[in-house]
Amino acid sequence: MTPTALPGDRPFVLLATRAEDRPADEEYALFLRFTGLPPERLRRVRLERDPMPALDLEEISGVLVGGSPFNASDPLERKSPVQRRVEAEMAALVDEVVARDTPFLGACYGVGTLGTHLRAPIDGTFAEPISVVDVSLTPAGRDDPLAAGLPDTFPAFVGHKEAIRALPDHATLLASSPTCPVQMFRVGCNVYATQFHPELDVDGIVTRIHAYADYGYFAADELDVTLAAVRRAPVTAPSRMLRTFVERYAR
Known part of the structure; x- marks a missing residue:
C-alpha cells in the first residue's frame, strides 16, 4: 500500500504492549502498511518496555492501540507489575482521550482499555478462539464514517479470552458477530474500539x-x-478502517 498523502505534520501514536520482538515488529509494520503512514508519522511506544511518555494530545493526530497478551479481567494477583503499570498509564490516557474526544482506535486490547473506562462488564462470556468470524455492522455502524466502504457483513480475524458482555447506553454499538455481541463501538464522536483485528493479515496472525x-x-x-x-475465508475488508482513520483525522 502506497503512503497516504496527508495534511499537516502531527504524528499518530501507536501504543503497543507485545514483549516478543517478532510479533511486535510485525504489528508495527502492519499498522504502517494498512494506514499508509510513513514511519515518521507513526510513533511507536512499547509500553511493555518503557513507561508511557508525556503525550500532548494537541500535538498528535490520534492514538492507535494494538493487541495485547494482557487481559483486563484477570484477577489483580495474577497481573504482573508491568501489566499493572501499563493498565494504570492507559487508564489515565483514556480518561483524557474520552474527555477531549481525541481520535482513538483500539484494536482488541482497545476493548479492554476503553471498556474499563466505561465500567462495562468484561469477562470470558463472549471469548472467541483464534479464527475468522463474520462481523456485521449495526445500523449505526453503517452510518459511521469509520466504516465507510465496508460491506454490511465481512470476515475478520479474532482471538480473545475476554470481551464486553454488555455495552453501556452512552456508547454506540457499531458491529457484532454471532459469538460476540460487541465487536466494535464508539464513544463520543471520535473514540473507537474493535474486538476484531483490523491490523492483521493472514501472515501476521500466523506469526502470533x-x-x-x-x-x-x-x-x-x-x-x-x-x-x-x-x-477459513479471505480477510481484506477490516484493514480499510485504518486507512480511513488516518485520512479522517490527520492534521
Missing part, C-alpha cells in the same frame, strides 16, 4: 499463533486446527 502458542488461546494439540481456522 506461533508466538503465543503457550498462552492458553488453544490447546497444545490444536495448533493445526487453529492455523486452518484463520484461513
Whole structure:
C-alpha cells in the first residue's frame, strides 16, 4: 500500500504492549502498511518496555492501540507489575482521550482499555478462539464514517479470552458477530474500539499463533486446527478502517 498523502505534520501514536520482538515488529509494520503512514508519522511506544511518555494530545493526530497478551479481567494477583503499570498509564490516557474526544482506535486490547473506562462488564462470556468470524455492522455502524466502504457483513480475524458482555447506553454499538455481541463501538464522536483485528493479515496472525502458542488461546494439540481456522475465508475488508482513520483525522 502506497503512503497516504496527508495534511499537516502531527504524528499518530501507536501504543503497543507485545514483549516478543517478532510479533511486535510485525504489528508495527502492519499498522504502517494498512494506514499508509510513513514511519515518521507513526510513533511507536512499547509500553511493555518503557513507561508511557508525556503525550500532548494537541500535538498528535490520534492514538492507535494494538493487541495485547494482557487481559483486563484477570484477577489483580495474577497481573504482573508491568501489566499493572501499563493498565494504570492507559487508564489515565483514556480518561483524557474520552474527555477531549481525541481520535482513538483500539484494536482488541482497545476493548479492554476503553471498556474499563466505561465500567462495562468484561469477562470470558463472549471469548472467541483464534479464527475468522463474520462481523456485521449495526445500523449505526453503517452510518459511521469509520466504516465507510465496508460491506454490511465481512470476515475478520479474532482471538480473545475476554470481551464486553454488555455495552453501556452512552456508547454506540457499531458491529457484532454471532459469538460476540460487541465487536466494535464508539464513544463520543471520535473514540473507537474493535474486538476484531483490523491490523492483521493472514501472515501476521500466523506469526502470533506461533508466538503465543503457550498462552492458553488453544490447546497444545490444536495448533493445526487453529492455523486452518484463520484461513477459513479471505480477510481484506477490516484493514480499510485504518486507512480511513488516518485520512479522517490527520492534521
